Amino acid sequence: MRINDAVPKKGSRSRRRRVGRGIAAGQGASCGFGMRGQKSRSGRSTRPGFEGGQMPLYRRVPKLKHFTVINPKHYTTINVCKLASLPADTDVTLTTLMDVGIVTANDGPLKILGEGDLNVPLKIKAAAFTAGARQKIEAAGGSCEVTEA
Template structure:
């Protein structure tokens, strides 16, 4: 088989409907548009969402609320159990958490939550800490710096 011998499968190619080419074509006279009416006119058709003059859905439904997501802070959560990856006596700050891969570069606020157990003495800096996480960190002998 050569490249010039390759042909599409039978029925895959369909010739276009040639409208307005005389009565014998089957698509003459009104050119498949029917008689009169909105859809027979030039520039025919209706815009998306038009419901024939009835009040459209997007205007009938109530508009409520506002979500200003553009200015929301991206908060990332780190559980206490994940902090066991650090050495005993380490200082945990934003840079250390990023280096360990526990938070992404794009986060604005880091919050440490109390899920899991902590077996190391750590110092936490520059992160929000939940009450249960604070309790577990202090119980392990660690501290939280403001």
């Protein structure tokens, strides 16, 4: 048995309410909506979430602080000081760093951060660079290439 099989027995449904057909019908004149006002008019009274002109909850909530990002970007991050142990003119990617053992886990695309010093020219291919990291790599004679994340 499914939920769509649970229907009333034939002939057991009550007839629909006929409103506005005189006082004897039980729902004459105002049809059970009271005398006057927004909720007595024809059609839908107000849309869902309407708060009488006040800024509704669904519009004011995202303006508040400390809401989490829905789809955050996760990067495998590494500082430039960790790259100083590599030989000069090495092609640096996430796979080469994992092979060498500098990075142990793949947590997403590679991002280079700028903490520490670098004095070895390297050819680095990563998804993102901080401004400080890019400056230190290029000052050491290396190159920064942004790849697709």
